[in-house]
Amino acid sequence: EAEVAQSPRYKITEKSQAVAFWCDPISGHATLYWYRQILGQGPELLVQFQDESVVDDSQLPKDRFSAERLKGVDSTLKIQPAELGDSAMYLCASSGQTSYEQYFGPGTRLTVT
Amino acid sequence: QKEVEQDPGPLSVPEGAIVSLNCTYSNSAFQYFMWYRQYSRKGPELLMYTYSSGNKEDGRFTAQVDKSSKYISLFIRDSQPSDSATYLCATPQGTGFQKLVFGTGTRLLVSP
Numbered sequence: 001e002a003e004v005a006q007s008p009r010y011k012i013t014e015k016s017q018a019v020a021f022w023c024d025p026i027s028g029h030a031t032l033y034w035y036r037q038i039l040g041q042g043p044e045l046l047v048q049f050q051d052e053s054v055v056d057d058s059q060l061p062k063d064r065f066s067a068e069r070l071k072g073v074d075s076t077l078k079i080q081p082a083e084l085g086d087s088a089m090y091l092c093a094s095s096g097q098t099s100y101e102q103y104f105g106p107g108t109r110l111t112v113t
Numbered sequence: 114q115k116e117v118e119q120d121p122g123p124l125s126v127p128e129g130a131i132v133s134l135n136c137t138y139s140n141s142a143f144q145y146f147m148w149y150r151q152y153s154r155k156g157p158e159l160l161m162y163t164y165s166s167g168n169k170e171d172g173r174f175t176a177q178v179d180k181s182s183k184y185i186s187l188f189i190r191d192s193q194p195s196d197s198a199t200y201l202c203a204t205p206q207g208t209g210f211q212k213l214v215f216g217t218g219t220r221l222l223v224s225p
Contacts, residue, residue: 042215104156
């Protein structure tokens with residue numbers, strides 16, 4: 001069964017350091033999403049790609065967060081510098097033709113100390 | 114007011130019980146409603162989705178939408194300890210209805 005892959009699964013970093021997360025969507029899925037999930041809350045969309053183009057990054061803190069999907073396949077989300085409040089689960093999802101059927105990866109749990 | 118609201122729980126039930134999980138939403142324009150299951154330290158897993166009003170059944174799970182009251186329900190029959198997880202309701206919105214807006218999730222505990 002096709003799955004969304006993410007790495008690393010866990011990341012501990014000190015504040016002010018840079019951190020990067022990687023996502024490989026389900027093969028053939030043109031749309032890729034990065035969500036952030038704070039403990040006890042539902043996921044919130046950070047950025048959405050359609051192929052290599054950003055469709056929605058209205059909730060992405062652009063002073064410190066960046067995302068790219070250069071070849072329209074895998075994607076990287078970067079935080080620089082990390083802050084204590086960035087501690088959360090970062091989830092990647094992808095969707096095909098039916099955009100509301102989004103499939104999530106296992107997530108990267110980030111702890112900023 | 115949040116666009117999708119959910120009681121965070123936890124909801125504790127004995128094995129075999131019928132479970133009712135609920136969400137309310139604010140925007141009558143919402144058309145699709147999804148239920149995701151999330152085990153601890155894992156990503157959300159799409160359980161099922163419904164369009165507009167009515168019921169949809171899949172095995173022990175039934176999703177129900179009441180658009181007149183803006184109420185979404187997920188029923189689990191013959192609940193099992195393996196059903197213990199957080200259940201998230203979500204609805205797509207925005208341009209092209211691609212952005213999922215989630216509730217906070219309800220934590221369900223099914224005891225043997």
